[in-house]
Amino acid sequence: MLDSSVQRQVYADSFYDVPAQRPDAAIALRSVRVHNQHIVLDVEEELLGGARQLLCAVEAEVSLRAEQRGVHMSRMEQAFQGHGQGPLVATAMAIAERIRQTQWQDSARLGLRALAPVVTSTPVTMLASPDMVELAVVAVAGPRPWVTQSVGATIITACPCMQGYALTDLVDELGLTADEGLRVLSRVPVATHSQKGRVTLTVGAPEPADLPGYHTLYRVLAEHTTLTQELLKRPDEYELVRRAHLRPQFVEDVARDTAAGLARRLADTGADLRRLTVRVLADSIDRCAD
Template sequence: MSTTRRTAVEDLQATRPSAAISLSRAGVTRSAKAIRIRHSGAEQLFHAEISCFCDLRPDQKGVHMSRFEETVNEAIDEVVLGEALRVEALAERIAQTIVERQRALRSEVTIRASYPVEKRTPVTDIATQEMYGLIGVAAADTDASRRLVGVTAQGMNACPCAQGLIRGQAEDDLRADGFSDDEIERITRLVPIATHNQRARGTLYLGAPDGPDIDADVLLEIVEDGMSSEIYELMKRPDEQYVVDRAHRRPRFVEDSVREMVRGVLERFPALPDDGFLHAHQANFETIHTHDVEAERFGGVGEIRAELAGGRHSARHLTLQEWLAGRS
């Protein structure tokens, strides 16, 4: 029996599809890479997952998947290792190259990196390693590109609703035991009131086409401060006491955390242009319910700034996809 080796392989991706319909997105997801990023003034090696997409013409059967990998690898080797660009700048570089190599009208790239940060516990000052998320998102077309940076951090929230119920019960019990109203007010002000706690995760994205550079460390501070308390992987008992006490003196709903993140961004970045974009998301993982809760706010910086100043309800919130497409 003999076999015949084909001397040429047909480029199936370049052939016509059975249905001449363009696709909004096609690409690769969760491509694991080791990338070097400038962070806190130094280069650090991070594990990252990269997703790359582009649109597809109606006369082309498929995108060239290998070109996504080639583009990512070349950008990591030539750009990040040599120049230590920010993660959002790397995403933008990849998105621009994809448009060219895939002959696409537009592309979108997301890079999600996990990286450790050494922190000190609030009372005993021992070193503990905390894991944070760093996210870079970029979109490009044949004429322009946009990018934004995101972060994600864990913390805890103390529920204001349950705390109000326990406070009322404590006031009734103290009053029945003969305490005066002034004494009850003093006691409930000095003693933390019990409530149920929620592990929480905050995520914050910020982009500004012609605005100032955005420091991811500042975004992480805003995310953690939006919750009742930050948390630590390693704590001694005095640290645990501090965290629990802090959380119960700052009870917050999931909605409160989102609003505090948004307000924190506008206060910490006053030079943000109105055509910038902000997306704050909070997820609380319930302890006394079988469900979890989430809240978010996204929109243009100008619309959010005006709403915060005047208290008026924006009829429509600009979406991330619209902003990336330049429709701010």
């Protein structure tokens, strides 16, 4: 009796390696994609306080030569595994390169996206607040390597338009001069409507080492927007509202201020950054600065 643990091979290896066979229609494919999967990665990120495990949504794609019938799916899955602890962008580039090499193709692209808690302190009570941010990376391996990293966070914006009308009421009610009213506007929060939104800051470069890091991107968001926090006692909540109303912003202002803030921060670093994108969503409004 044949041992069930031994696979019986009757034909040549090429017969069983169906993906490597030549297709009937020898047409090169620009992209074959694997998506809707999740993997766990061990990463080392300053923004997250050191070593962490992240559950990442994965989207991987690889080019396919005209003479190859399909991708080797098991090799794709193996490429997701066995990586040491390191920065997320470096890990993503290593996986993309491994996919490209094991599939014997010209290029490969990997996208990773994960939610992670960043522990911050509330402004008044100084309590620890685990605030969720979205970390993303896209790595392209091949003749023209490229990598982008993104940080997304929740913000609150106060509308500048309505403050003019509220200030007029205040000036009339208190008998202030116009100049006195403007001084009040710069020191005291004046009524207007506010809304939550989402801001995502993305930068790209040829190599992971050229990128500024998630910690720097998050710092820029914190400096040029009003980030919300998960834990807010009443004094902390007032301070959040106060800061937003003392710096009222359109979503257009958020996009421009954030882009300019990162450009200033990186001006003296010599980083080879060739693309910077800020995307801001607030209700039905979507603004993007490239």
